[in-house]
Amino acid sequence: MILPVGPIHPGLKEPLRLKLKTQGEKVLSAEIDYGYVHRGIERIMEGKTWQKAIYLSERVCGICSYIHTQTFAETFEKIAGEQAPLRAQYLRVLTNELDRIQSHFIANSTYFKALEHETLFMYMLSLREPIMDAIELLTGNRVNMGWNVVGGVRMDAKETHLQQIKEIILKLESGYDKYVEMFEQGPLVGLRSHDVGKMSREQAIKARAVGPIGRASGISYDFREDHPTYRDHLDFNVIWRKEGDNFARTMNRFDEVPESIKLIKQVIDNIPSGDVRKKIDIPAGYGEWSNEAPRGEVRYMIESNGNLIRKASIRTPSIMNIDACAKYMLKDVATVADAVATYASVDPCIACAERVVIIDESGQERNFDGIHNIQLE
Amino acid sequence: MLNAVKDVIRKSSIHVCLINTGGCNGCDIEVVALLSPRYDLEQYGIYVHNNPREADVILITGAVSEQWRDKLIRIYNKAPQPKIVVALGNCPLTGDVFNQEGCSVYAPVSDFIPVDAEVSGCPPRPSEILAAILAVGPDAIAAKGRQK
Numbered sequence A: 001m002i003l004p005v006g007p008i009h010p011g012l013k014e015p016l017r018l019k020l021k022t023q024g025e026k027v028l029s030a031e032i033d034y035g036y037v038h039r040g041i042e043r044i045m046e047g048k049t050w051q052k053a054i055y056l057s058e059r060v061c062g063i064c065s066y067i068h069t070q071t072f073a074e075t076f077e078k079i080a081g082e083q084a085p086l087r088a089q090y091l092r093v094l095t096n097e098l099d100r101i102q103s104h105f106i107a108n109s110t111y112f113k114a115l116e117h118e119t120l121f122m123y124m125l126s127l128r129e130p131i132m133d134a135i136e137l138l139t140g141n142r143v144n145m146g147w148n149v150v151g152g153v154r155m156d157a158k159e160t161h162l163q164q165i166k167e168i169i170l171k172l173e174s175g176y177d178k179y180v181e182m183f184e185q186g187p188l189v190g191l192r193s194h195d196v197g198k199m200s201r202e203q204a205i206k207a208r209a210v211g212p213i214g215r216a217s218g219i220s221y222d223f224r225e226d227h228p229t230y231r232d233h234l235d236f237n238v239i240w241r242k243e244g245d246n247f248a249r250t251m252n253r254f255d256e257v258p259e260s261i262k263l264i265k266q267v268i269d270n271i272p273s274g275d276v277r278k279k280i281d282i283p284a285g286y287g288e289w290s291n292e293a294p295r296g297e298v299r300y301m302i303e304s305n306g307n308l309i310r311k312a313s314i315r316t317p318s319i320m321n322i323d324a325c326a327k328y329m330l331k332d333v334a335t336v337a338d339a340v341a342t343y344a345s346v347d348p349c350i351a352c353a354e355r356v357v358i359i360d361e362s363g364q365e366r367n368f369d370g371i372h373n374i375q376l377e
Numbered sequence B: 001m002l003n004a005v006k007d008v009i010r011k012s013s014i015h016v017c018l019i020n021t022g023g024c025n026g027c028d029i030e031v032v033a034l035l036s037p038r039y040d041l042e043q044y045g046i047y048v049h050n051n052p053r054e055a056d057v058i059l060i061t062g063a064v065s066e067q068w069r070d071k072l073i074r075i076y077n078k079a080p081q082p083k084i085v086v087a088l089g090n091c092p093l094t095g096d097v098f099n100q101e102g103c104s105v106y107a108p109v110s111d112f113i114p115v116d117a118e119v120s121g122c123p124p125r126p127s128e129i130l131a132a133i134l135a136v137g138p139d140a141i142a143a144k145g146r147q148k
């Protein structure tokens, strides 16, 4: 039987259609339909200056909105062959890690909601609120921050605010283990999570899974390792696991939070003084830049004619992870409830994933980003 | 008498269905933040689930994308009377930054379904969303229910 889930469904947070092929309670395979929130961002970006397009890049995704603007700005800095001032780079790391923490909390809370574990769901959300306060202190906004510009960040952070953020972070750190233990040792959540939705390392590589999803299956790679600020000035560990099941994915996100806390403390203690913004003249050219978003690699490919954007292409992590979920994790899952939990464990973010790819019969892949009337025949 | 009882019940138990019709997710996340212990939406008798068939309040976040042009009205019709629609964020009001040349959004939402309340902001703060639902929700539902 084909069991359609969505696009609006109590189990889903965002519009997407999940077609589960079931036999009795068992899920044999799954298919995913996208396209409910396609806005054509890449197309709108064409012919705009960066000052206008950076707002669009922020609104690719509301959960990890910060990293999109950073990658956008760094792509332009790459085209110009320059770097932001060091203080701005540190502030970017600070915001990025705060954003990562809140994103991981909301991802885990969604997973616990899918398991109907209300207690942990509420705990995760209450841990997240102080982080949102910290983000608001720093940038002035909770979700779409408008904090990055090409050549730095928009405004300087006050020393008192940095200290307040540090207090928030220390408070989070002091009580954090309790919540991890609740999940790690909890017998019932354990039963629902261990060995459910498994994906092996080979499968993860085939599906190009990235971020915590890939790392939970044994791909020990994090794009932050290659980022100049992290590589040259800061110290952190890449968290990865081998199991590749729902438990590993959730634990991976849990374990990345202390690393982010470590990074934030380093940034606040060692932040250099100086400018936070410099003027960069952008030449004509093409640039690519990747960053580690909370969900994995986000890549911007931008061609500029010096003033206007000629072509922009955005590659977001969710699309690969959701594909990996449909192809490998949702094979032979014991129950429909487990299938929904597995889907939630991938931390799907549909707003990111809306790129139009049309594959014609010869197998050639062509990208039509943002055509006005999409003909789906 | 019956109406009075119905009024009380409708006012004190509001079911909310959240529909993202093509936004960036930011508004949805702020609605999720409303569930957190800090705001605790459920103490007001508001329950967020994504089931249109039981909804009293339909929250629309996002401009209308291609796929939603015909589906939105179908979902709206599935919700039982009385129902109110709250458009959340700049997206359903104007299309926000997406409503530019070459886009594939068809804002505003009021072209497709009747909208009872609008909250602007990109995204609005959780407290503003809560205030909006509480301000229009109970009375509007009760009033609409009496008309029937």
Ligand code: SF4
Binding pocket: A059, A062, A143, A144, B023, B024, B025, B026, B027, B028, B061, B062, B063, B088, B089, B090, B091, B092, B096, B121, B122, B123
């Ligand atoms: S109003 Fe702003 S935050 Fe809300 S969905 Fe639209 S772009 Fe995102």
